[in-house]
Amino acid sequence: MSEKERVANPPDRYLRQRILPEIGDSGQEKLRGSTILIAGCGAIGGLQAELLTRAGVGKIRIVDRDFVDISNLHRQVLFNEQDAANRLAKVEAAAMKLRSINSDVVIEPHAVDITPRNIESLISGVDFVLDGTDNFETRYLINDACIKHGKRWVYGGVIATTGMVMLIEPRKGPCLRCLVPDPPPPGSIPTCDTSGVLNTAVGVVSSFQATAAIRALCGDSPDRRGLLHIDPWSLNFDFFKIERDSNCPCCVRDRFEFLESKRTSWTTALCGRNSVQVSPPADLCIDMDALHDRLGLAGSVEKTGLLLRFISEAGEMVIFPDGRAIVMGTTDESRARGLYARYIGT
Ligand SMILES: [Zn+2]
Known part of the structure; x- marks a missing residue:
């Protein structure tokens, strides 16, 4: 191919994705026309962001409150030793890497904490929300805001060698409060601080979440609704069917208690x-x-x-x-x- 022909017909970076019948040309166009929010850009959020940038999602809004620390590097794939030495904001370091991976994607970084005051503007205009957070306080807030505004989102969490994923489609299936009505009290559940985290479990969970996003953005939806529990170390994958709670305070009764609590901890x-x-x-x-x-x-x-x-x-x-x-x-x-x-x- 001559240089002139090559410029006129640039190679299609998405060819291997377009030929998947699940995606095709129309799915690729839908991805390009989509905007998503990735809430938290550390371990699972960083890998989601990389996969969805490579997949060609049109615009990715990334939000994270932290800076890069050396103890992040074993599981947070977007960052390197220099980012940690420079104490760069995670969203700033992430935006640089993501733009160098795919310059067609618009990356919109926000170095803020997600609070009841800003969550509704952060999800405004997005087609899908991915949970990349490490705490239940923020997840219940995302759940309230997404149910209120009819946005699909995918919950994901990793602890030790295990992880969980659940796609939440407002009013069609269970929400986070149908699964667990109230957040676990602080100190009652293990954290990555006390139990550690296996980086490959992060990879599995974020890949399932990114898949849920690609599928939803392409206009498709899985036929079963519930919670996926994975443990790549012991080769266990279980799917638990979850029903909507007919009494759910959030998705049935429209009480958005976390969103309405404008006070956040100091x-x-x-x-x-x-x-x-x-x-x-x-x-x-x-x-x-x-x-x-x-x-x-x-x-x-x-x-x-x-x-x-x-x-x-x-x-x-x-x-x-x-x-x-x-x-x-x-x-x-x-x-x-x-x-x-x-x-x-x-
Ligand atoms: Zn619910």
Whole structure:
């Protein structure tokens, strides 16, 4: 093929996907015309984002509240040692990688915590939502917002060698509260902090979630509804049929209790990180240059992409443009709040 012909007829990067009868030309066009939200861009969210960027979904909104840490790297495939050394925001590092994988896809990064105040605008205009979070507080919020606005979403979680996946189609099948009416109390269930996580289980769960997204965006839906439980270590895969709860407070009675609770916790200990996130009670838009100059008087401060990294004799913190800070080297929430008040303000 001559250079002129090659430019006129660029090779089709999606050829092997288009020839799948499940997708075809029409499915590929539907993917290109779709917008999705990936809530959380760490282990499962990062792999979902890579798979769906490669698959050619038109626009991907990624949301994550954290920065890259060396302890993420064994399971979070979008990041490398340099990202961790630079303490880059996860969405910023992810957006760079995803754009280099497929420049046709519009990547929209948001370095924010998902809260009752912003979830409805984050899901606005999206065709499908993928759960890449690591906590039930956010999942119940996603469930409320998606049921209220009729958006399909897919739950996914991984702990140790096991994982779970459930596709939620509002009003057609069970929602998260049909499965578990209330979130488990803090400390009552194992976390990746206490039980660890097998990176291949992350791969299996995120692949099932990304498949659910591709299938839904192509206009198709599985005939059975329920919860998939996997354990790749012991080669166990089980599917539990789940019915809609005729009394479900969310998808039957339209009570969106998590969405309506506009108060969010002021501090959150981050799983497995010996760090505490301190959030202002309202979303802010911080003047990062002015804060940089001000903090320079109290210690060493460095701009790392979107974020500021500040080290003083009292410890280290990373500050986000929405006013949040992650205070490192402590799980003591009152100490973290004290450092925030001292250096950033109340
Ligand atoms: Zn329900």
